Amino acid sequence: MSRRNPLIPALLALGLATSIAGAQVFETPVLEDPDWIMTQIPKEVLGTGVVQRVDNQVPLDRFFTDTEGRHRALSELFDGQIPVLLTLNYSDCPQLCSLVLNGVIANLKEISLEPGKDFRIITLSINPDEAPERTKATKDRYIKQYDRPGAAEGWTFLRGTEEDIRAVANAVGFGYVKVAHADPVEYSHPATLIVLTPAGHVSLYLTAINDDPQTVRLALVDASDGAIGGIADLFFTSCFQYDESRGKYAPIARRFMGIGAAVFLVGFASLLITFRVLEKRRHAEETDS
Helix, strand or coil: CCCCCCCCCHHHHHCCCEECCCCEECCCCCCCCCCHHHHCCCCCCCCCEECCCCCCECCCCCEEEECCCCEEEHHHHCCCCCCEEEEEECCCCCCHHHHHHHHHHHHHCCCCCCECCCEEEEEEECCCCCCHHHHHHHHHHHHHHHCCCCHHHHEEEEECCHHHHHHHHHHHCEECEECCCCCCCCEECCCCEEEECCCCEEEEEECCCCCCHHHHHHHHHHHCCCCCCCHHHHHHHHHEEEECCCCEEEECHHHHHHHHHHHHHHHHHHHHHHHHHHHHHHHHHHHHC
């Protein structure tokens, strides 16, 4: 059998067990070179992407350096009270990192939750060789763009060693690779915003670029278990759940059915009580007459 064109989708290359059109069964074709698919994927892409590890704990005992030159344990940025937004980027990224951070700021500016008070942001550079002044310049740029009181204290930019950076990235399932022979240094990495609980557990993954402000707000409220936000937020997080296919919070039918049943019971009980009161009143009037 001749080798298939590498442009043919992998699913077809592996073969379909059943022909949907004719409902006719065929044998799965065997490739002369089973590894040919892997040879068609650029090396810069292998190892990148996000493996969702919801409820996984980030390594709080790892140490990093902030833009003020302080050597800090990651645990210092988790107070057990407010959730944390985590981004993994690097200052010399040619495009994707700025798209991610610009998207984050655009959404945060549309919600009333305050950085440092209601949530924190951590931006960890995936480049262990990033210069301190470069990291500081990046922070200054985005703090100015965010233009919200408390942003400078509530948004921490960190640098670290390869080992410590990898420990955090692996904990949250963030896959990235260094592009070979690139000058200046480049990394292939996904675009994602990771929502962490106040204790440092992975709560939710957002796309970072295409999210809407309400989704980001509800994700933070959800991660805090209702500790931040208002009554409307509590309703949404109780009756809505993040729908990955739509990239936003959507109503859960079973919860609405439960609410509907409860409303029906309350209404029915009210009718019964009203009926009994009217019956007693009518009976009393007939007795008096």
